[in-house]
Amino acid sequence: MEKIVIQVINPNTSQAMTETIGRAARAVAAAGTEIVAVSPTQGVPSIEGHFDEAIAAVGVLEQIKRGREQGVSGHVIACFGDPGLLAARELASAPVVGIAEAAMHMATLVATRFSIVTTLPRTLVIARHLLQQYGFERHCAALHAIDLPVLALEDGSGLAQEKVRARCLQAKREDGSGAIVLGCGGMATLAKALTQELGIPVIDGVGAAVKMIESLVALGLSTSKHGDLDYPFAKPLSEAFSHLN
Amino acid sequence: MEKIVIQVINPNTSQAMTETIGRAARAVAAAGTEIVAVSPTQGVPSIEGHFDEAIAAVGVLEQIKRGREQGVSGHVIACFGDPGLLAARELASAPVVGIAEAAMHMATLVATRFSIVTTLPRTLVIARHLLQQYGFERHCAALHAIDLPVLALEDGSGLAQEKVRARCLQAKREDGSGAIVLGCGGMATLAKALTQELGIPVIDGVGAAVKMIESLVALGLSTSKHGDLDYPFAKPLSEAFSHLN
Amino acid sequence: MEKIVIQVINPNTSQAMTETIGRAARAVAAAGTEIVAVSPTQGVPSIEGHFDEAIAAVGVLEQIKRGREQGVSGHVIACFGDPGLLAARELASAPVVGIAEAAMHMATLVATRFSIVTTLPRTLVIARHLLQQYGFERHCAALHAIDLPVLALEDGSGLAQEKVRARCLQAKREDGSGAIVLGCGGMATLAKALTQELGIPVIDGVGAAVKMIESLVALGLSTSKHGDLDYPFAKPLSEAFSHLN
């Protein structure tokens, strides 16, 4: 079996979060899989709304292009809004998986309905739109926000982690859900312990997406270049974006 | 009645298209409305897929910020994919309307079902996603592509225009639709003549969006800053995006 | 710019409400727009269910016919159930807009989700059916009823107005909505003050519909007469309805 290299792209520029995400990816990667955790050279330190997502999407594309040049086997977009997902699929030749879709897909395999626990209330609309686009509206029983910003997960205090835990417990008790999806790349390392403590699947999308990429590669499947995910037409991009050409 | 200034943003960098769009906007604007047609300083010359849209979205935000600083009364995003719409709503204090949503809304007011005629087949998926997000899936009877690139509308040959016309005639004959939505900002100036020739409403989103903005302003309504469309949190953006801060 | 005459039809026979509605319409109409507020000569004094709507629909058609004979530029149906809307579109040559659809369309332009505040609980089902028919089910976060009859809005006590205000405040606090749609023509004059007090868009359909008509007229768009909204077939109507022929 040939070696697999998976580029895990943290769409924000927070180095601490890139490391958290890389750690979570490596913890579940197969023996023959190398994880390359990267983040954009330019962008936004955390992603907490559509504006942040629009900026992050360009950073994702910058890294997709780099990964493609390096010949990676697949790409993971490690932010729960899956920013730039379809654009990345156009640009990439290898498969691309977002952590929100990966976590949601996995959740439907182990429970009839799941709950989502994310960071800020203002990001709930993003999760709702993804549920609709991916087809999982009926599989999601409830969405929760801990009402702390994304970077609180990296402040070392443990407060955000404790709030995530409390919300997961509440969701288990009240939602009638069989599983919980963690709604932020920065929560990736919490899934395992919470799964054990709660006794139900608590799903991190980073790990889920890594396994999805490994699966697609093993199956010989990659983004279809027939139709609407074909490579972008070659065009003269303005200077600020010429690195994407 | 105070003067209204509407910033009409062509999300691509084609100057010819910016002029076409500006002309279409001015043709329907109220007496007291000034149209400022702009395009991003950096970006992509035409938008024909998700990759192009991701780049264009940043250009849209650049212009939204500029328009906000100039105190415009509202913003139109004049590309049929409505790129960056929700991000723009976060950034703007004035109302923001996309031409796809504007045209679709108007179409539902004059017909029970409409058809869409756009440029390239690969952009159909974008229209389909918007129909789903906006709630108009059941109102759209069919989607058509003339299979010419966006800039063919600006090559002066008239071929693209003739293909649009032919497709509209076919759509009227075969789809059972009462109206047609033109699926590209570059088709904006065709709507009036086609409406007269076909005898059914042929709707251009640029004009529709201008009237929507005028309407919102007259009603004293602007993007809600309560909840998920509130201003983006202030954050240190990397250099390439610092002009958006 | 030619003068626009908009016929605003209060589908019930309450003269006080016709005046309220006319006032709201004039408050937002463009300089060149004349508002003609009318109500049916025969009908029901308030509309609080499907039975009332069925009667009111005939009154709406009576007025549509009259307006068409007078050559008005467009018609507004100023009851939140949009009674007789598609029948009116068949009969009219000018565009017809209902206040429920107008308010809902506008709400989706300024917020990702909205709440509705209406009068009696028994009318909620009507709003729910409209949300489904218009495609806005996912855009509506919650529906509320103040549990007072429609005409309480015209009793001069201010009680109904205060209840509307209280419910709007509650909706803002609890629903996670960015905007509120007022679910009764009789609430039309409250929107402006509530928008200011609450700091979020509170939308009245009467004003919204007037602007929609103005927009359609400016765009040269009218109800499609191709297909299912074509004029009714000429038929011998019985005496009671012969005024509609």
Next chain:
Amino acid sequence: MEKIVIQVINPNTSQAMTETIGRAARAVAAAGTEIVAVSPTQGVPSIEGHFDEAIAAVGVLEQIKRGREQGVSGHVIACFGDPGLLAARELASAPVVGIAEAAMHMATLVATRFSIVTTLPRTLVIARHLLQQYGFERHCAALHAIDLPVLALEDGSGLAQEKVRARCLQAKREDGSGAIVLGCGGMATLAKALTQELGIPVIDGVGAAVKMIESLVALGLSTSKHGDLDYPFAKPLSEAFSHLN
């Protein structure tokens, strides 16, 4: 077993069609069921659009009121658009069933998907809206129109009947449907022979609705008066509608 009286309301004023409908109703009624076939004293001779429906709805209510005064056991609204259905449910104390809903319900019990064959193309939108409101969009594989007016079914030439037959044969062959719903009260007497000739269920709503009423009566179920189908509030109706009070 007490005697059941079912009022079958032909919403148009065509006496020939009332008789056709009455005959179809009697052909399937139980031994103890009396069928009273009526039509409005005032109205429209055939129903081929929303305008016609709006007028017919008032006639339906007139008859519902009369039937209620006579103490009938239930009411059938025998026009495929189910005009005035929810208004009639408010007004009636006995159960009310429309022939479109009855036929559609029955069809889902004998096939996974059905086709609809109706009269004029312009009425297809009405059927589509009912499919959506009743929840049967996914159960309907296709809709067909024979492109003849309703009263062609009563002209004695047999042409319309032959066109219905041809369309049913085509629908069986091409739609992948297991059953066919006849989309007009005037087709009621055709169902039996077509069922036999085609070898698949061809469903007439008049008969289906009669059996639904008998079933509801036998089960002791009637329109819920708790909530939004409660009796209309007593109100002073204008002269033209005072017979409905």
Next chain:
Amino acid sequence: MEKIVIQVINPNTSQAMTETIGRAARAVAAAGTEIVAVSPTQGVPSIEGHFDEAIAAVGVLEQIKRGREQGVSGHVIACFGDPGLLAARELASAPVVGIAEAAMHMATLVATRFSIVTTLPRTLVIARHLLQQYGFERHCAALHAIDLPVLALEDGSGLAQEKVRARCLQAKREDGSGAIVLGCGGMATLAKALTQELGIPVIDGVGAAVKMIESLVALGLSTSKHGDLDYPFAKPLSEAFSHLN
């Protein structure tokens, strides 16, 4: 009128419940209808999940085959999950109706929305899937479980019956529903008294399904054998299932 024989199949092997169901069926059957209440010779004593349903489905098929050999006029599947419904329709030549679908169909005829009251929380997912498959998601306002096992309805204590009653009262008060659907065959005999006590339709699917079968028979309609409900292909079944051949 020829005599009708309806085979009412209790999919579980509890004899007490078969008798309850048979009693409920006979209470509403027409004079000329004979009810044959049966249960599988092999199976599971109560059905409280998908595993139980899978076993019960084979028992249902065993009885369908027997009933078909006896020439019954129709079959009722008397468990609220409608286990084996489509398989039974393939095997049967007579019509087959499940009690969940029958009750839900009836509920939509007497109320705009209904609530469901069932036994165990773990069976709610089955009801939810049926609502989706049958098209009634929007017609169901809420689902409730009394949190007692199915056979508690047969323990003679009356506790389960009292809990059903309490939940129905609560549902009437809180859900805004006009009707209640009883979600278990074992609750069949409770509907009449609850309908009277609550003053709203409380619907038992056993009775509803019996009337549906009577209706289909009277209309000359049976399961379509054209297409996907045609008889199963003849195949060599293994010994354990050879009784189904």
Next chain:
Amino acid sequence: MEKIVIQVINPNTSQAMTETIGRAARAVAAAGTEIVAVSPTQGVPSIEGHFDEAIAAVGVLEQIKRGREQGVSGHVIACFGDPGLLAARELASAPVVGIAEAAMHMATLVATRFSIVTTLPRTLVIARHLLQQYGFERHCAALHAIDLPVLALEDGSGLAQEKVRARCLQAKREDGSGAIVLGCGGMATLAKALTQELGIPVIDGVGAAVKMIESLVALGLSTSKHGDLDYPFAKPLSEAFSHLN
């Protein structure tokens, strides 16, 4: 990394197909994964409808129980209807994945829309119901049947394989889909060559499900035992089913 044992259950009793499926599973399994391909001891030789599925579901459960006793790491249900899936999830402690869901999930990761190519037209309804239940209705552009029975895939003539190939080519050309899902376990070994010939992802669910199980195991996720997928209640099963206890 511990060794993984995946039980791949062919729900029919055709030994040839079990071998085909086992071969396809082994071709993509990771180095440390052992594939145990089994089929029920009792059942039906091929699955071509709901009746066949109902029988097969019991065979699936028989094997799930056996696999659980053997301590396998996960179970695959290798028939495109995913028969008995939720029942199997209740019974199993390890994860269970159906090949239809696995293929559909994978398809949405590599294309915006996919087509399905299956065997007999009568099984299309099963695929349609699964698309609805799993949430992928909008992701499926078209369904095709080659109109040959399942076992034609094992007759050695190659005719069925050629028909599958022809339909895939047609689907690529006409549907506007970016990927194709093979709709039968017996087609599992065709995916790789078709993917290469067609130049678009042609997806076999057997391989996809094996990778999904490996992924779930690596992530430490298994079927949730909190809520509606908890183990079946212990009950006295009749003799014919006592092996399932």
